[in-house]
Amino acid sequence: KKMTPVQKTAFLQEKPHLYYEEDLLHVRLLNELRDPQEARSAAEDFLCACTSWAITDGLSFRYLSDEDLLSMASDFLQNENEYAVRLGLLWILKRAPKRPDARQWVDLALQAKGQNDTKQLIDIKGWMLCEVMIYKPDLAWSILEDPAISRDVRLRAIAKCVESLRISNDDKEKLRALRKKLKEAKR
Template sequence: MCEHINTQASSANELRTQLEELGEPPLRSFNARLVPTESDEALLGIRIPTLRQIAKDLWRHNRPLADAFLSDLPHRYLEENLLHMLLLNQLRDADEYATALEPFLPHITNWMVSDAAGPKLPTEELQRLEPYLRTWLADSHTYTSRVGGVLLMSNYLRDLFRPEHLQWVARIPSQDYYSHMLQGWYLATALVTQPDAIWPVLRDPEAAGVPLSVEARLKAIQKSIESRRISAGDKTELRALRAAIRGRHA
């Protein structure tokens, strides 16, 4: 069990008090620079491995408190939201996961929480989760669609990949920085496992029938160039492609 917290706390408020005591000011200052969408007062500075262990211990040893915490929305701190997501990751049923996640989605206000989504679901449950991802990706809330994209990228780029997933990602309604970064990240990751599907999109989205914005396309190319999993030859083509795009849109 986690040495840092009493998992037998009796309420969500008591759990919050214990979390406050775990905060590290230097880490809080560091994280504040990573999540500019959050105020300094919303951060405690708790390490992710510590939160992950707390989530596992609560789930195993005090499920009533875990359930009470999940119901206690909105949370006060970013770390509470992270703990919330890490608790949901303990679920192993797609419908239960989606049902528990959906009330939480509107309360996500930064990439750190959205990107922590990662339940370990077996293949048959991932197949049942897929329609939910399509719905979340079509949501106008930046971090709801980002959760959908993170889950799609983490679980559906090999045997469960389908070309229509590219349409879902390209059509994300929110066209802000964090959405473009998600689109670029997804495509750069998919380029490794599904190159035959991704290269046409990067070379000419319109011809490929994928409505990808210039911003997202450039993010995808940049992420691919930065990747250690992309060959030197492919990076040469990507750099030339990036230069051509910038030249057309200068």
């Protein structure tokens, strides 16, 4: 809070940081940005030096509109950097499930691969589907029952949903039955 604008600018240009706490401060300063182009440039620049999922997960750009952030997310999903892909998925997870055009964004997120479908990307896709289940259950069910969607992603989504306090017990029972069906189909 005591940093001047000049100090903030100088700090944001110093990368990579030596300490984890400096990365956290960097993300905190980036989250204050209000200009979409500046935010995009700063995020791309920072991701080149990022080495922790915990750090990227803190980058929310809360002052950007849904349209600006989701547009940036779409571009990040095409990136080679796994942190950029995860960040794009996270932004979709946080902003898309409540929107009327949620299906478009969820489909885009489910297609994202990064260099490969790592455990971290599978986990965040499952988390995203859990959020969709909370706000748009019909959409979530259509995705969870679709055999074209990765089995691992569907199982992770089911696990997140079953753990959630925001999902009804009736839906949890149906989800457990679907999980059993998916596991038996692998045998």
